[in-house]
Amino acid sequence: MSASATPETATSDADGKPLLATLLHQGVYRIVMQRPEKMNALSREMMSALSAELTKAAEDPDVRVVVLGAEGKVFCAGHDLKELTAARAEADGGKATYEAIMRQCSDLMQQIVRLPKPVIAVVTGVATAAGCQLVASCDLAMAVDTATFCTPGVNIGLFCSTPMVALSRNVAPKQAMEMLLTGESIDASTAKDFGLINRIVPRDYLDQVVQKYAEAIASKSAHTLKIGKEAFYRQLEMPLSDAYDFAAQTMVDNMMANDAQEGINAFLQKRKPEWTDD
Known part of the structure; x- marks a missing residue:
């Protein structure tokens, strides 16, 4: 984040820990997921917080471009598996909760696509499952050379069906199926070749390059x-x-x-x- 602007703390979880941090500078609105200890998983709380910030960005005329990033070694690990597992104790085995979570995630991804302002994902670590879906749903994506991407649901008996929607709209069918069927990780170079990300940037220059890139877009009508x-x-x-x-x-x-x-x-x-x- 730029040192010339003051970051704001966004929505906090039940323990009072901030889920997100935000910063508006020269038309660029940065949203940073900051739950690295939970691998920035898309819990229901995290998805609600992201949705609220995107709504705010859509309505604020000073926001011209949104940049979505994350703290820690994992950009986003996808759904919170502990949250999903806990729901199995419910009377219906968790079905209603699973339906609500999948609908909430689908709505979030569509909100990004329908946002009237460009959204740039900045990936500094691992983007897996719904985290990879999050990257694919953004209009543009930039990553450091050590970033990795995967849709590993098949490895735990859960095909990445909703990530498949965004992935298949970004990369060629056979490349999407390779990721979905094998569950194996691809590096940043392969992700760029596949069309999942736009650019690979050295970590030391990431903030500078992203800001310049975003400001160039923000300067348009x-x-x-x-x-x-x-x-x-x-x-x-x-x-x-x-x-x-x-x-x-x-x-x-x-x-x-x-x-x-x-x-x-x-x-x-x-x-x-x-x-x-x-």
Whole structure:
């Protein structure tokens, strides 16, 4: 985090320990999971805290880009297996709890995709199972060279079906199936080759590179970024001809926006645009 801004502590757990830390600096909103002793697992509390911060980021006009990171050697270990196991003692064997947890996780991942602002994952350790899903759900991902990724559910008799949704929308089918069927870890270089992450950055330069990368995106029109992100994910689910029809209409609507007019005029006049975000 930048030393020029003051971090804020976000939601705490039942013991009073902060689940997240946040920082807003020059339009970049950093959300850091800080439960390394629990491998930043996606417990129900953690997912609720993340969702609340994403909602806050979506509604704050000063936030233009979200950066999601974590403390410790594990970026995110996926679901909290102790929490899942404890639910087996319930009258229905845990079924209702499992349904609620899987729905909550699915909603969180879709919230990231539908957030009207870009979300960048910064991976400094292991991203496994739903943690790998979390990386895949973000719009962009950067990692240190020692980061690893896996969907190991098959090793414990639990196929990573929900991580599969995000993974299969980021990497080629055979590469996704390789990860899902073997449960083996892949290194950062392989993850980049697969298309799961964008860049590999030396740890010593990570904060500097991420901030520069995020600020470059934050300098664009927020209205244009919102239009573009929404259109990107919507057209992916369409047949080719429908996608072109949708994209063409999106371009027309975008051209009518004030920021498009300002951006084009600024380019022609060789000056920096002054965005009004509409």
